C-alpha cells in the first residue's frame with residue numbers, strides 16, 4: 001500500500017521564495033509540524049484536519065496515499081492559469097514540516113516516476129529522514145534557523161547534519177534559507193557563516209529579510225542587511241537577498 005500523509009492543501013501558484021522565485025509551481029502542503037518558530041507564517045498547518053483543500057475542487061479526505069496525492073497535484077496543475085502545458089511540473093513539498101512523512105515523499109517520487117521535479121522545503125532538523133528522501137529530490141530548500149528562532153533548543157547541530165547528508169547528492173541544487181530578523185548579534189552572524197562555510201561551494205545562501213507578522217513587528221534595518229551581505233561575500237558565499245514575494249503578488 002502506498003504511504004499516506006495528512007495534507008493541508010494542494011494548489012498551483014508562483015513560487016514566492018528562494019532561487020526559483022517567480023517560477024510556476026504546484027504546492028503540496030503537508031499537515032503537522034513538531035517545531036515552533038517565532039516567525040511562522042503557516043500556523044494553520046500545525047494540525048491535520050479530516051479533509052484537505054484542493055484548489056478548484058471539493059476537499060478530499062485525510063490521510064491520503066501518495067499515489068492519490070500525486071494525481072491530485074497533476075489535476076490541479078492541469079487547470080492552473082500559471083502552468084504551461086508541456087513544461088515540466090515542479091512541485092514544492094512543504095508544510096508544516098514535510099520530513100515528518102519521509103515514506104510519503106519517497107512514494108510521491110515513485111508515483112511520478114520522474115515526470116515532475118520535487119522541491120523539498122524543510123526546516124532541516126531531521127538528517128535521517130532527509131537521507132531517506134534524498135534520491136527523489138530535484139531541489140532542496142533547507143532552513144538555517146538562527147538562535148532564538150525556536151521556542152526550545154539549538155537547531156544548529158541538526159542543520160549542519162542535514163547539510164552533510166544533502167551534499168552527498170552531487171547533482172542536487174541546495175538553497176540554505178536564513179530568515180533575517182533584526183537585532184542578531186555580530187558573533188551569531190559569524191558563527192552562522194562559520195557553520196555553513198564547509199558547504200559554501202555547494203549551496204546558495206538565501207538571505208530572506210523577515211516579513212513582519214505574528215510576534216515579529218520590526219522589519220530588518222538596512223545596516224543589518226548590509227552587514228549580513230558583507231560578511232557572506234567576505235567568506236566567498238554565493239548569496240541572494242530575496243524577501244517573500246508571494247504576498248506582494250497577491251498569490252498563495
Ligand code: SF4
Nearest residue numbers: 033035036037040096
Ligand atoms: S518549521 Fe515551518 S511550519 Fe513549523 S513552526 Fe517553523 S515556520 Fe512554522
